[in-house]
Amino acid sequence: MQKLPLISFKDFGYSSLMKIIHQSWRFGFLIAVSIFCSQIITLPALAENDPTILLKLQETANSGIEIDVQPPRLLEATVTVKGTFENMKGTSFLPLTLDLTYGKQDFRKPFPVFKAIAKDPSKEYNWDWQYRWQIGNRGGRHNDSVAYFLPYRQGEMHAINQTYGGSFSHERGSDDEFSIDFDMPTGNVVCAARGGTVVAVRVDSNRGGPTKDFAEFANYVVIKHDDGTYGRYLHLRQNGSLVKLGQVVQARQPIGLSGGTGWAESPHLHFDVYVPISGEHKRSLPVKFVTKMGIVPMLMEGMSY
Ligand SMILES: [Zn+2]
Incomplete structure (x- = not known):
């Protein structure tokens, strides 16, 4: 019996938004909510270093979004980000799979893994994204003599x-x-x-x-x-x-x-x-x-x- 949430996700890490970013998790957390213009909604506090949270999405000042890795309680992870965009262009195509390794990336503070900006900020632009992750990096080959x-x-x-x-x-x-x-x-x-x-x-x-x-x-x-x-x-x-x-x-x-x-x-x-x-x-x-x-x-x- 097993199935680790970090590892088998089902609907884990789902978020969507139309003007308002709204991430709602199976745990019942609301993680990141902000509004275009100026208003900020205060959220329930997150447990620091919550092991279930690896990525967080936030808006940037230039009509864009940024997906950041949060400091987690692990040293290596493989992450797959999926998403769809309207009137936006990103820094890479999705789905995007990344190997994150402590030492190569600094896990102690958020750092961006993906960014997207509005092609025409005067028109409506939307996005929808989700991600899943595993503990560890890809590429291992088992030594069967062990x-x-x-x-x-x-x-x-x-x-x-x-x-x-x-x-x-x-x-x-x-x-x-x-x-x-x-x-x-x-x-x-x-x-x-x-x-x-x-x-x-x-x-x-x-x-x-x-x-x-x-x-x-x-x-x-x-x-x-x-x-x-x-x-x-x-x-x-x-x-x-x-x-x-x-x-x-x-x-x-x-x-x-x-x-x-x-x-x-x-x-x-x-x-x-x-x-x-x-x-x-x-x-x-x-x-x-x-x-x-x-x-x-x-x-x-x-x-x-
Ligand atoms: Zn088992």
Whole structure:
């Protein structure tokens, strides 16, 4: 069970406007509203560094718009921006897919990724845009010689609730096909299945439940491996991170505490290895594990390891 809001969006990031910019989100946030001329509408305050918000649209003085990246709680993202315009021209064609990397771009303050201005400001001009994003950059190629450690302390045994192609939420052909759910009580120590660098952490949520509507409330730690793939540890408990952004971790190192945040019928750990292919989709990858029975190409549903 999984589906991270950052990663699978549905109607996430939708906005439209006619003279008034009006972004309304599934979370119920109104993010950016401004009016042409002079009037400004005050908005409910946003949580600083809200992990669900990556881009923000604002008007510019020259009858235009600018789409800015906001400082998020992650170091790498792939973003796809879509939009339609009337009487406007942009700095690039849409859809536009970008790899954003902390260090190459400064995530601590907004910076523009797309701009558009009115072709004829004396006439009406309109736009409509949306975006989706994944944690991580594109281009990774999995090193298939790597065997992964089970993501918990040695000596523990955990049952596999769902494995590759599981019908509940790891369906064949879906972005999450090659994912594994380990049965795990809340507060269990989660360990890195493979070493790497921590590129995303979210542990502020305390909400979880049995339907997709809860997906956006999942806590997680995401680790980038040296082959450019990403390991994702999902459903962590509130404040359940033992690592920091940018930290280098070794395989088997404790990285978090399990829980049931997000789309989870009961507490468990969802683990997958993936590469983003756009802001909309990622490709999960089958990986092999080191077990007491040796290295196995796949963990089997119903078995304990
Ligand atoms: Zn899962």
